Amino acid sequence: MHSERGLRHLVASFPPRAEAGFWVADYDGVVAWTMAHRPWWRATNSGYLWIGVLPSTRGRGLGGRLYERAAGRLGALGLERVHSDVVGDAAGERFLAARGFSQTRRIVISAVDPRAVDRARLAQTAVAGSRRWRSSRSSTGPRSTESSA
Amino acid sequence: MITDNDERNAPMLAINRLNRRLGHEPFVERRVFAREL
Numbered sequence: 371m372h373s374e375r376g377l378r379h380l381v382a383s384f385p386p387r388a389e390a391g392f393w394v395a396d397y398d399g400v401v402a403w404t405m406a407h408r409p410w411w412r413a414t415n416s417g418y419l420w421i422g423v424l425p426s427t428r429g430r431g432l433g434g435r436l437y438e439r440a441a442g443r444l445g446a447l448g449l450e451r452v453h454s455d456v457v458g459d460a461a462g463e464r465f466l467a468a469r470g471f472s473q474t475r476r477i478v479i480s481a482v483d484p485r486a487v488d489r490a491r492l493a494q495t496a497v498a499g500s501r502r503w504r505s506s507r508s509s510t511g512p513r514s515t516e517s518s519a
Numbered sequence: 520m521i522t523d524n525d526e527r528n529a530p531m532l533a534i535n536r537l538n539r540r541l542g543h544e545p546f547v548e549r550r551v552f553a554r555e556l
Contacts, residue, residue, distance in 0.1 A: 416553070417556075441556065444556060445556045449556060450555060450556055451553055451554070451555055451556060452553065452554055452556055453551060453552065453553045454551075454552050454553075455549050455550060455551040455552065456549070456550050456552065457547055457548070457549045457550075458547045458548070463550065463552075466552045466554075467552075469554065470554045470555075471552035471553060471554040472552060472553065472554065473550050473551070473552050474551050474552065474553045475525060475526070475527075475550070475551040476525075476526045476548055476549075476550055476551075477523050477524065477525050477526065477548065477549040477550075477551065478523065478524050478526060478532065478535070478545045478548055479521060479522070479523045479545065479546060479547050479548065479549060480521070480522050480523075480524070480535050480538070480543055480544055480545045480546065481520065481521045481522075481543070481544065481546055482520050482538070482541060482542050482543035482544070483520075483542070484520055486542055487541050487542060488541070491540065491541060492541055495537060495538075495540055495541060
């Protein structure tokens with residue numbers, strides 16, 4: 371879920387070379403949105419598509435209509451493939467699967483509150499990790515880029 | 520503090536397993552999908 375402020379910042383950050391398109395469904399307020407763009411940070415024939423629909427307005431076909439706009443935009447740009455992703459939303463996964471998408475990657479997101487970390491344990495873990503690293507380095511032998519003539 | 524690691528990035532996932540001792544826990548997955556246009 372994105373905040374309105376976060377989305378506005380994201381939209382404003384797209385450079386012209388992203389060739390981004392944005393659409394919203396507005397029923398006395400925005401209830402669904404989509405955007406489609408080129409990944410501007412690398413050369414590729416793939417595009418990226420984002421869709422968000424408020425849970426209270428799902429099941430009315432808004433996401434599907436927005437998807438058609440966004441996918442059409444990417445196709446018009448001559449792109450051959452479209453990527454999208456879902457974070458903890460089974461309905462979002464079903465939405466994509468129903469439109470022919472297949473899962474390609476899984477990314478594990480982890481978190482810790484630094485204020486809750488036990489500093490003594492952190493120090494022990496750091497020392498143990500350092501020993502393990504040194505041990506693995508010594509078992510593989512010294513590395514050298516020099517060659518004997 | 521949040522980290523995200525591709526499931527194919529074995530070294531980073533191994534580090535995360537170590538970090539679990541400190542309370543650094545996986546809490547959600549981001550699944551990437553694709554289709555041909």
